[in-house]
Amino acid sequence: MSKVFSPELGLFDSLTRRRPTGYVALQDISLSIEKNTFVSIIGPSGCGKSTLLNLLAGLDRPSVGQILVNGERVRGPGPDRGIIFQNYALMPWLTALGNVEYAVETACSGLSRGQAKERAREYLAMVGLDRAMHRFPKQLSGGMKQRVAIARALSISPSILLMDEPFGALDALTRSYLQEEVLRIWEDRRVTVVLITHSIEEALLLSDQIVLMSRGPAATIADVINLPSLRPRQRSVIDQHPEFVDIKHRLEEHLLKETRAVEERT
Secondary structure (H helix, E strand, O other), X not given: OOOOOOOOOEEEEEXXXXXXXXXXXXXXXXXXXXXXOEEEEEOOOOOOHHHHHHHHHOOOOOOEEEEEEOOEEOOOOOOOEEEEXXXXXXXXXXXXXXXXXXXXXXXXXXXXXXXXXXXXXXXXXXXXXXXXXXXXXXXXXXXXXXXXXXXXXXXXXXXXXXXXXXXXXXXXXXXXXXXXXXXXXXXXXXXXXXXXXOOHHHHHHHOOEEEEEOOOOOEOEEEEEEOOOOXXXXXXXXXXXXXXXXXXXXXXXXXXXXXXXXHHXX
């Protein structure tokens, strides 16, 4: 039977990704992403999480199936999807302001240069970098670089914000701080977010929905868990909340089972 989806959703429709070598990274992935929700994708190493995000970003193409964003088929990268990478991906010859301004000028051609600069300033101030906007990336800490990346991605007003383990390279304290910052910004802006993460705690803190991937090859969606509609989120509350505690145990059991199966196979 043919699937009928709302155009307000991001969609993976019966998607398979097969490499030229014959390796099947993803098999028959179907997933709908509700508008203005925060979705985390979690699974064992090698399960194709980043491949899934790259497909949604338009940086890769499915072998079978299709991806839709706002009812339009994804055929390549576009300004309707902002991306935040783990390694920041900033241009080292541009200041923080220049990096964000360049993104705005590229994605929003209708703005004048003055308007683009003003928007870049606004988003850097939003992430607390109004006093560091004239510094170059080499003059910024890892956490500050990632805040520039967040400002850059949001400045183009994307329909979906894609985050590929954006805090993985940061120390624990900076990671915790930026998680809180992302949560604050999301509560204010309510953009649709898809986050790739290895951290159960991070997924529980940020998400409305958690997508569990099976081990690869031919990884599939093992389960989709809807979290309690408890907003705003506080770590101290969810650590004790019975429903969150139960979901945490389910996630731990799934990851342990899938990781063990990978190790036994190798």
